[in-house]
Amino acid sequence: MGLAIQGGRLIDPANSVDGKKDIFVSDDGFVVAVGKKPDDFEISRTIDATGKVVCPGLVDLRARMREPGLEYKATIESEARAAVTAGITTLCCPPDTDPVIDTPAMAQMIQHRAWRFELAFIHPLGALTRGLKGELLTDMEALDEAGCVGFTNALQPIKDTLVMRRAMEYAASFDLTVFLHSEDPWLHGNGCVHEGEVGTRLGLPGIPEAAETVGVARDLALIEQTGVQAHFCQLSSSRAADMVAEARSRGLLVTADVTAHHLHLTEHDIGFFNTQCHVLPPLRSSRDREALRQALKSGVASAVCSDHQPHEPDAKLAPFSDSAPGISGLETLLPLTLKLVEEKVLSLSDAIASITCQPADILGIDTGHLGIDATADICIFDPESWWSLSEEKIVSRGLNTPFLGWEFCGRVTHTLVGGQVVFESENGSKT
Amino acid sequence: MTKDLQFDSHGLLHHFLTIEGLGRQTLLQILDTAESFVSVGEREIKKVPLLRGKTVVNLFFESSTRTRTTFEIAAKRLSADVINIDTTVSAAIKGESLLDTIRNLEAMHTDLFVVRHSKSGAAYLVAQHVPPHVRIINAGDGSHAHPTQAMLDMFTIRRYKGSFENLKVAIVGDILHSRVARSQTHALTTLGVPEVRVIAPRTLLPTAVERLGVHPYTDMRAGLEGVDVIIMLRLQRERMRGARIPSEQEFFNLYGLTADKLRLANKDAIVMHPGPMNRGLEIDSSVADGPQSVILPQVTNGIAVRMAVMAIIMGGKAKQEKSEQSSIRRRA
Secondary structure, three states: OEEEEEOOEEEEHHHOEEEEOOEEEEOOOEEEEEOOOOOOOOEEEEEEOOOOEEEEOEEEOOEOOOOOOOOOOOOHHHHHHHHHHOOEEEEEEOOOOOOOOOOHHHHHHHHHHHHHHOOOEEEEOEEOEHHHOOOOEOOHHHHHHOOOOOEEOOOOOOOOHHHHHHHHHHHHHOOOEEEEOOOOHHHHOOOOEEOOHHHHHHOOOEEOHHHHHHHHHHHHHHHHHHOOEEEEOOOOOHHHHHHHHHHHHOOOOEEEEEEOOOOOOOHHHHOOOOHHHOOOOOOOOHHHHHHHHHHHHHOOOOEEEOOEOOOOHHHHOOOHHHOOOOEOOHHHHHHHHHHHHHOOOOOHHHHHHOOOHHHHHHHOOOOOOOOOOOEOOEEEEEEEEEEEOOHHHOOOOOOOOOOOOOEEEEEEEEEEEOOEEEEEOOOOOOO | OOHHHHEOOOOOEOOEOOOOOOOHHHHHHHHHHHHHHHHHHHOOOOOOOOOOOOEEEEEEOOOOOHHHHHHHHHHHHOOOEEEEEEHHHOHHHHOOOHHHHHHHHHOOOOOEEEEEEOOOOHHHHHHHOOOOOOEEEEEEEOOOEOHHHHHHHHHHHHHHHOOOOOOEEEEEOOOOOOHHHHHHHHHHHHOOOOEEEEEOOHHHOOOOHHHHOOEEEOOHHHHHOOOOEEEEOOOOHHHHHHOOOOOHHHHHHHHOEOHHHHOOOOOOOEEEOOOOOOEOOOEOHHHHOOOOEOHHHHHHHHHHHHHHHHHHHOOOOHHHHHHHOOOOOOOO
């Protein structure tokens, strides 16, 4: 007994599959066959995917659920629902909740709450230092046992270089991955935009490119010294991407991601103080955006993430520097990544890899592929369906996006998590 | 969210938020209208009825003496009812948001807000969220813009220099944090000044300053060579903490305007300062009070220019007024 998805174009980059292939899912939620139906497989439900793309469910390296602590912005339930609407089946949640994810109890609580809704899988990232204060290490091994897939200090800097060295050494002792938002806090200062043309024009305090390159340089030196498995989050500048490329060419095992919005927007999108474009790290120049696209193409950055940060409307109704940074990005992750295909930056298969198997590899978790026996986390989308983003279409509690009014090609019709259909669009195919 | 916010659907100036995006004709209209208002201040009865029955609220979230006073005088000379609201006595310090403050005042049927705020973009934010009949004048937002100051400076320059086409203008001091310098730069380049120089150490210059269409100098002596107008900016002492300048003495030695340095400029160069001045820090008293200084006329001109801006954006009968006041006076 099981589910058959028939007639679609199956794109499963991890298994180098791209072609018209049916896929068969067992009742207990695993892929049992690809291509030909096994003789003993009894179909209880069929999804007609004719004209659609069938791919692994999306893996988002960084999405804030705002729970616990900031439930007035969003909740695990609201954001998990938004995620599956957008084809995302696995999310990583950074530890900057309130309280911080720096104890096994917190890590377990978040997973328990997420399981209750039977929507997307939510994996916590543990805090690298207690309370993200950059002073004392957390019980990383216990947090790892409790389900944390990596460790990060999120956007809080670890100013003390010695603490960072110890954190990396300790993580390296247990083969844990550290996720770095490398930035020099002194150069960041009170900045809120890229230090460049737009910041100059608008009189907004800038964050220089050097804030990122100095941070990346320090962290690369420590990675090399400690041998830790490290991942650079949301590179924003051309030079930082070059530094990571150079380190990789020397054989250092570092990975990197970019956010979907940094691949499409530049400082100029701020226009006259559009607070929806207030993000950290800041949107930089068009040269930087081009370099980030190249970094993704060359594999220096192997994942695109949403860096989802839902906010209540008031958070953006303030003078630019007082507005809260961040974009509600879950529902534009797939559309913006597909736009890179439209703009001939990536092939469709490479684009899908950057939001499925490649982020899964960074996390070291067994998802993002559809081989035999894989968990049936599946996204089905119509690659020819045009739509434009409007507030009414947003499922997330956060309506804060600079992409309202953008035209996108490609719309999710079905999302399966563990073989269960958790999202099905109204005009999707019938059973 | 575009610069079009400044114009209504008929292409008329609706809010006055920044000089950026305004055309030469609009700027000249403001200057010409201001000329017509100069004489109002010289009459015994210093009032015209253009804004009679209108309510103007001066909403200052950042302290100011001269700007607020000249706005108040300007509005009163136009016969408007004027309310001054200072943050020190308002709800802003009790945690009420900027927009809530505006909404409350708007509920009292205000026609025009003159807004000053310490954060760049505050006036834009307000303009986006007021109903269509309410007008906003930006009286300074963070380091972004101070368009009426720039216009009164243009007015002063035109009065003394006649036109803009052959001038070299130097702006000296803390360019980085200066909303005045940004607005002046847009105004000067729009009005056709061929060479605008900015003079400051690199720590007080924005990174991409050349993109504003100006020539940066770190050597004040080289930068003053042959200029017709020198605009000194106020050095805010709190900037010292950010290690942007080593000491007041060093700054004065390198970038203070002294009689000695003034001699490098053209003989008939004028010296301007938006105030308030730090005597002995950015300008020597002998220059501030000297024959080339036009610092006090700037203040006087501020009233006529602010009357002009208010009259224009309130759709006032500025043109009729202008023909009534045919006596356009120009000195120099």
